[in-house]
Amino acid sequence: MRRVLIVVILVVAAAVLGLWRTHGGVRQGLGRAVGMSSDDSQAETRDEIRKSFELQPGARLEVQGFNGKVEIQTSDTKTAEVYVLRTASSSDSLSRREVIIEQTPTGLLVRSKEARHLGIWEHLFGRNPKEEVTIKAPRAIALSLKGINGGVRTGDIDGPLEVKGINGRVELGAASQYAEIGGINGNVVVGLKDLGERGARLSGINGAIELRLESGLNADLTTKAINGNVRSDISEVSVNKDEHGSRYSAHIGNGGAPITLSGINGNVRLTRAGNTAATATTSDKKAATTIQKEVKATESKDAKNSGQ
Secondary structure, three states: OHHHHHHHHHHHHHHHHHHHHHOHHHHHHHHHHOOOOOHHHOOOEEEEEEEEEEOOOOEEEEEEOOOOOEEEEEEOOOEEEEEEEEEEOOHHHHOOEEEEEEEEOOEEEEEEEEOOOOOHHHHHHOOOOEEEEEEEEEOOEEEEEEEEOOOEEEOOOOOOEEEEEEOOOEEEEEEEEEEEEEEEOOOEEEEEEEEEEEEEEEEEEOOOEEEEEOOOOOEEEEEEEEOOOEEEOOOOOOEEEOOOOOOEEEEEOOOOEEEEEEEEOOOEEEEEOOHHHHHHHHHHHHHHHHHHHHHHHHHHHHHHHHHO
16 A cells, blocks of 8 residues: 555656646746746846857857757858857846857867756746857858757758757758768658768668759668658659568669668658749749739729729
């Protein structure tokens, strides 16, 4: 009987702790009970950071630990412009974390981390600020994105790509040399071009994947432990499936660089880079034409009604 009572107490305690962490009203009420201020009672606090740096071709850009979306815009430039917008419901909440932007021997590091040690009450009742990062960077870089609690979007880069630990949709421009993508809770779109011997590896992804392959790419694709199917929208690339249906393979161009996918919970599509944009443009034109026809039909109807 005593064991049963202990189990019941532990279950109830776990349920209460879950409510503390997931329901703002409960946290706030208990926070007031222990003398902590309520974030919602104060106006929004904003903090903006702008910095720029010169980067050498091939420099490594690292972005880590942010609580919000991250966008990397690339172009033919040698300057990296970093903009970080932080918002919170109070200055206390904003002070929980700090942003560090610094040049390193290999490039540039942009990261967010705890500004101070947080006690148990702050962990239970406090709220972290929301962070949004926009970086305009050179195209000739090596890019690393880690530990992002939000969507990620990047432009094309002439260098390797590393993306790990992302909670949100990931849309990546074309990368060359090699690409490592893993630990993603969301759909993934990534472009691949000019892969070297290391190729590309995608693993531990809870979402659908679209591989946008540049013309001229030579690679061999293999999969294992995938909960979904693999199909090709490229006429000259065929996907082969083994007898048991758990493994797929595809020979791309002349073959060569390995593209491996494992631990995928979602379907995989192979598309030709550039076709998606063209399709979107065609759809937009069709939509615009339909709208114009509807507007003309309405005007004609109104003209007839006014003439009667």
